[in-house]
Amino acid sequence: MPIDVNDVMRLLCRISEERKMKAAIKHSGQGALVAGATAFVGGLMGGPPGIAIGGAVGGLFGAWMTAGQFKPIPQIILELSPAEQQKLYDDAFAIIRNLDWTDAAQLTALVMGNAALQQKLAAVLINYLSHELKAEIRYGE
Template identity: 35%
Template sequence: MPVDGRELIKAISIIANERNVKVTMKQTTKGAMVCAASAFAAGILLGPVGLAIGGTAGGLMAYKMTNGTFRPLADVLLNDLNDDQQERLVRHVKNALAEFAISDLAMLLPLLMNNANIQQAVLKTVTSFVSNELRCQIID
């Protein structure tokens, strides 16, 4: 029985949940810029005390702006990928697993769930795919 792409993505999602891998849509950069700009502006106006005040205020603003924008990788894989992206991801994962000589789903799922080397190879491939294709940052 050949590997079903949807089942493979569900298995990858389980592993991503177990490892608590999260993604963000470039919100980290925006938050850092807000924090830095706030610290800079307050530092210019108030000197060293302004740096502390501005950094704190900027950090709180960045928190408010980015709160809720970090999502589990599993959620992104299951809900945000269109059919073409799912097919490309499955192809990338199958290529990554080619060295393990796994040809069907009955062999793949138990190995994927229990073998740390295979999990690492799959997660590396998936995080690379998500970073390059979806332009997300990975937080693990």
């Protein structure tokens, strides 16, 4: 039975809530841009020594800026674009497509009552976040 993308996203949110999963998404491109910009400005203002100082300061600031704050995974899932949600849906649906359910509530009950299915769907979620979004995953409070 086809199921709405939003229902699968809610199911994945529920699984990640149960496991108290959080993730930090690193934006290395922004850090590199900051480091390069400060090196450039340093070079304009101070010549070769300015490039070195600007690059060092920019590198430190860029690293700090992109270290990432850990957010609950349900928040990250809900902030995904429709195309990203569709990709995650496709990966998750490959696991649940053979289940027999009538609605989203029954599907959620089936999955939450089966540790093996939860583990498989959590693995799909972790794989997606790690590879597609380059996120670092943490568990617990």
